[in-house]
Amino acid sequence: MIRIGQGFDVHQLVEGRPCIIGGVTIPYEKGLLGHSDADVLLHAISDAILGALGLGDIGKHFPDTDEAFKDADSLKLLERVWELAKERGYKLGNIDSTIIAQRPKMLPYIPQMAEIIAKALEADITQVNVKATTTEQLGFAGRGEGIAAQSAVLLVKA
Ligand SMILES: Nc1ccn([C@@H]2O[C@H](COP(=O)(O)O)[C@@H](O)[C@H]2O)c(=O)n1
Ligand SMILES: C[C@@]1(CO)OP(=O)(O)OP(=O)(O)OC[C@H]1O
Numbered sequence: 001m002i003r004i005g006q007g008f009d010v011h012q013l014v015e016g017r018p019c020i021i022g023g024v025t026i027p028y029e030k031g032l033l034g035h036s037d038a039d040v041l042l043h044a045i046s047d048a049i050l051g052a053l054g055l056g057d058i059g060k061h062f063p064d065t066d067e068a069f070k071d072a073d074s075l076k077l078l079e080r081v082w083e084l085a086k087e088r089g090y091k092l093g094n095i096d097s098t099i100i101a102q103r104p105k106m107l108p109y110i111p112q113m114a115e116i117i118a119k120a121l122e123a124d125i126t127q128v129n130v131k132a133t134t135t136e137q138l139g140f141a142g143r144g145e146g147i148a149a150q151s152a153v154l155l156v157k158a
Helices: 040-053 074-087 107-120
Strands: 002-014 019-021 024-026 090-100 128-133 146-157
Touching: 002 040, 024 107, 040 074, 040 090, 040 107, 040 146, 074 090, 074 107, 107 128
Parallel strands: 090 128
Antiparallel strands: 002 146, 019 024, 090 146
């Protein structure tokens, strides 16, 4: 059995916050605003996995009204989502994601992101692809007001 899921998330870029994307803290003048650490890529991946499982989204599992998730480490949330997949007998087929950001430049950090994601999903690095694109200065991402991420995931049950 195979199941497909997709996820999309956006967080605002503001001063005074760390810029954590794909579990990597990227040196940048601004960071992502959220109830958690606002790791937009890990949120999109978590949503894609939950979607494949037919289990809703991260807001349902980890409400932003719950103090327990204030400044939460999104890698820990992804690990909890992955437990739900494992409990149901799924392994990762592959995952493909895109970060949509005018700046900062993601390319130097992508290998480390892929390594972190593969480890959390108990998969090989070859099963995880992360890409980045600008929006050619168009829209909220292009103006540097926020960063978006989207992800597609395939889960496989033997
Ligand atoms: N924040 C970003 C955006 C893009 N990249 C890399 O640059 C390439 C060209 O981007 P375009 O939007 O002009 O297509 C893209 O393919 C990425 O490799 C990046 O590292 N960080
Ligand atoms: C992760 C959670 C929970 O801390 O909060 P945020 O960091 O605000 O992220 P978002 O993608 O808006 O929604 C999921 C949330 O419930």
